[in-house]
Amino acid sequence: AQTVTQSQPEMSVQEAETVTLSCTYDTSESDYYLFWYKQPPSRQMILVIRQEAYKQQNATENRFSVNFQKAAKSFSLKISDSQLGDAAMYFCAYRSAPYNFNKFYFGSGTKLNVKP
Amino acid sequence: GAGVSQSPSNKVTEKGKDVELRCDPISGHTALYWYRQSLGQGLEFLIYFQGNSAPDKSGLPSDRFSAERTGGSVSTLTIQRTQQEDSAVYLCASSQRGGTNEKLFFGSGTQLSVL
Numbered sequence: 001a002q003t004v005t006q007s008q009p010e011m012s013v014q015e016a017e018t019v020t021l022s023c024t025y026d027t028s029e030s031d032y033y034l035f036w037y038k039q040p041p042s043r044q045m046i047l048v049i050r051q052e053a054y055k056q057q058n059a060t061e062n063r064f065s066v067n068f069q070k071a072a073k074s075f076s077l078k079i080s081d082s083q084l085g086d087a088a089m090y091f092c093a094y095r096s097a098p099y100n101f102n103k104f105y106f107g108s109g110t111k112l113n114v115k116p
Numbered sequence: 117g118a119g120v121s122q123s124p125s126n127k128v129t130e131k132g133k134d135v136e137l138r139c140d141p142i143s144g145h146t147a148l149y150w151y152r153q154s155l156g157q158g159l160e161f162l163i164y165f166q167g168n169s170a171p172d173k174s175g176l177p178s179d180r181f182s183a184e185r186t187g188g189s190v191s192t193l194t195i196q197r198t199q200q201e202d203s204a205v206y207l208c209a210s211s212q213r214g215g216t217n218e219k220l221f222f223g224s225g226t227q228l229s230v231l
Contacts, residue, residue: 004158043205045159045222091158103172104151104220106158 002027002094006107013082014115020067021077021110023092031097034068035104036077039089048090051075053097079112087114118142120223122208128229129198137193137226139208145221147214148191150183153205153225162206165191166214198230 003026013019025034036048051059051068058066063083067076079086092107121140129135141148150162161175165185176182180198185191195202207225211218 006158009156043207043225043227045207045209045220047219093159103149103161103164104159106160108156108158 002029002032002096002105004092004094004105004107006092006110008110009108010111010113012113012115013079015082015084017082018078018080019082019112021079021090021092021112023075023077023107025073025075025092025094025105027073027094029096033095033097034066034075035093035095036064036066036075037091037093037106038086039091039109041088045091049077082114084114084116087112120208120210120221122206122223122226124226125224126227126229128231130231131200132197134194134196135198135228137195137206137228139191139193139210139223141189141191141208141210142221143189145210145212146188147211147218148185149209149211149220150191150193151207151209152177153207155204159207162193164214195228198228200230203228203230 005024032053034051038046038048049059049061049064063080065078089109091109093104095104123138148165151159153159163183164172167188168185180196183193205225205227209220209222211220
């Protein structure tokens with residue numbers, strides 16, 4: 001089975017600074033998707049960014065970007081110009097590509113604090 | 117509806133009681149998923165519905181857990197004879213057809229506390 005590991009239970013960043021959240025995963029598959037989800041106190045999971053494993057180019061969404069290292073099975077999230085609204089739990093997730101439904105494997109999460 | 121709706125938002129129950137958790141997906145979404153989020157852990161897949169059928173229920177932790185979906189819309193997750201280890205946030209999500217390129221929409225979950 002696939003496993004996703006987030007080794008940083010909690011991190012803090014100063015407003016306007018940059019922070020990187022780490023994620024590693026274990027899989028024998030060659031085709032898959034990776035995601036970062038944000039969970040604010042409302043508990044509703046919000047998709048931040050998504051990466052297809054077959055794409056070498058790192059995904060970017062405004063202030064959010066990833067560093068995808070397929071050989072190392074590493075998928076980190078970089079948040080630039082951090083804002084107070086970025087404070088939340090962040091979950092890294094994996095999904096097999098060949099399957100036609102969204103069975104995700106999630107990491108244990110990283111709590112991000114943003115200091116004003 | 118405008119989003120995925122779950123009820124109740126919070127549920128406190130006594131050990132041994134049965135509970136029902138409800139999920140109302142986005143209108144027209146045929147794919148529906150239940151996940152469980154235990155304290156300090158990530159989300160754990162429970163079950164997937166496509167329409168009213170459940171092609172994958174491999175994540176249900178025991179036979180005390182069951183789920184159904186009627187009319188291709190509302191789903192109910194039932195936990196019988198609740199145990200303290202069942203305490204968690206139960207999240208529901210839906211997507212349009214369950215395809216790999218589709219965005220998953222999550223509800224705000226039900227916080228279940230078993231005393």
